[in-house]
Amino acid sequence: MNTSSAPGRLPPPGPAAAGSPPPSNDPLPPPRFAYDPVTWREVGYLLLNLPMAIVGFVYVVTMLAVGLSLSVTVIGLPLLAFGLAGSRGLGRLERNRARQLLGVHVDEPRPLRPSTLGFLPWLWAALKDPVGWRHALYFAARFPWGILTFVVTLNALIVAWPVLPFLARGMTTVDRVMVRGLLQPSDELEQRIAELESDRGVVVDTAAADLRRIERDLHDGAQARLVALAMDLGLAREKLLEDPAAAARMVGEAHGEVKIALQELRDLARGIHPAILTDRGLDAAMSSLASRCTVPVAVTVDLRARPAEAIEGIAYFTVSELLQNVSKHSRARGASVDVWRAADRLMIQVRDDGRGGADASSGSGMAGLAERLDSVDGLFVVSSPVGGPTVVTAELPWRDRDFRRPAAARG
Incomplete structure (x- = not known):
């Protein structure tokens, strides 16, 4: 195993790294005396505050009064649970308006999901739903604020219109704080669940695409070749007695087809999970990838242990895709691959001295790599100015390999 230090390693990327989601709220232009579209939208929002506040306040007060007063009966708690679920729907309208x-x-x-099926589990989950209660608090607190903002905005349109843009910006700033504070999934666990649900969709889509690729390669490659091979051997068997020389020639051709079919199957198996990675780990697997690159590649792997199989596989295919890009697009004279562990992260850095200009946001293979790493809490950073060099840094969470399972169970 190569253990020399990797020169020029980048520090772990921060929150603004490529592959992480962009900021969700763009900065607003400063308010001006002249009315602009932003000001008119803010004024429209403030004028709608009163009707929305009345609807929300009446709904919440009615729901709480009826539900809590009848809570000693069999219908009180279900009414309260349905009322809290309805406040989620009103909250969705408010988020859309904002x-x-x-x-x-x-x-x-995240949607309300009880631990098990049935009405009673749903009832209990709805009654202790923090999202429903936060939405109810939002509409209760919004009622006096909605009256105030409506009155101030309406009067400013008549008697204080020169300063209305500044009044509107100040009041809508409070509205923005209330929406972000009470109508978004502020609970860290809740946000984490939503992220994992999104990542699960990416993983499922990626697995389905890989399965379709394997099926297509089997059908169009090795399977078609083996069918032709069976037909050739059948013809050779028929000619074995009447024309042994022709039969021997056909068997020789079939032997060549068998070698090609075996090579295709080996290439397909390597695309699923290479044997060298399973048997010898990332050091040998990275060296094997480097040997197939069209430019010289220096490999440095500094790992004292092997990560979990899934993390190791993603690391391998990430480097494989990046070195293919180096071969096809970079026009580089040399490249390097560095792999090391930093605390609880597996770090990968691939650099080349080519022409640069790589972009992970253009829908290319790099975008797919960024999605795959993001699905396991990884990061993908591309630095590739025009003229080069290109430096790609990938981070994966480190998980120790489970050596307790037998090899057959590990597959």
């Missing part, structure tokens, strides 16, 4: 008129983009809370 997004359209104020440019406030907040994540949707």
Whole structure:
């Protein structure tokens, strides 16, 4: 194993790294005496505050009064649970209004999901739903604020219109704080669940695409070749007695087809999970990838242990894709691959001295790599100015390999 230090390693990327989501709320232009579209949208939002506040306040007060007063009966708690679920729907309307008129983009809370099926588990989950209670608090607190903002805005349009842009910006700033504070999934666990649900979709889509690719390669490659091979051997068997020389020639051709078919199957198996990675780890696997690159590649792997199989596989295929890009697009004279562990992260850095200009946001293979790493809490950073060099840094969470399972169970 190579253990020399990797020169020029980048520090772990921060929150603004490529592959991480962009900020959800763009900065607003400063208010001006002249009315602009932003000001008019803010004024429209403030004028709608009163009807929305009345609807929300009446709904919440009615829901709480009826539900709590009848809680000693069999219908009180279900009414309260349905009322809290309904407050989620009103909250969705408010988030849409804030997004359209104020440019406030907040994540949707995760759906209400009881631990087991049935009405009683749903009832209990709805009654202790923090999202429903936060939404109810939002509409209760909004009622006096909605009256105030409506009255101030309406009067300013008549008697204080020169300063209305500044009044509107100040009041809608309070609205933005309330929306972000009470209508978004502020609970860290809740946000984490939503992220994992999104990442699970990416993993499922990636696995389905890989399965379709394997099926296509088997059908169009090795399977078609083996079918032709069976037909050739059948013809050779028929000619074995009447024309042994022709039969021997056909068998020789079939032997060549068998070698090609075996090579295709080996290439396909390497694309699923290479044997060298399973048997010898990332050091040997990275060296094997480097040997197939069209430019010289220096490999440095500084790992005292092997990570979990899934993390090791993602690391391998990330480097494989990046070295293919180096071969096809970089026009580089040399490249390097560095792999090391930093605390609880597996770090990968691939650099080349080519022409640069690589972009992970253009829908290319790098975008797919960024999505795959993001699905396991990884990061993907590309630095590739025009003229080069290109430096790609990938981070993966470190998970120790489970050596307790037998090899057959590990597959």
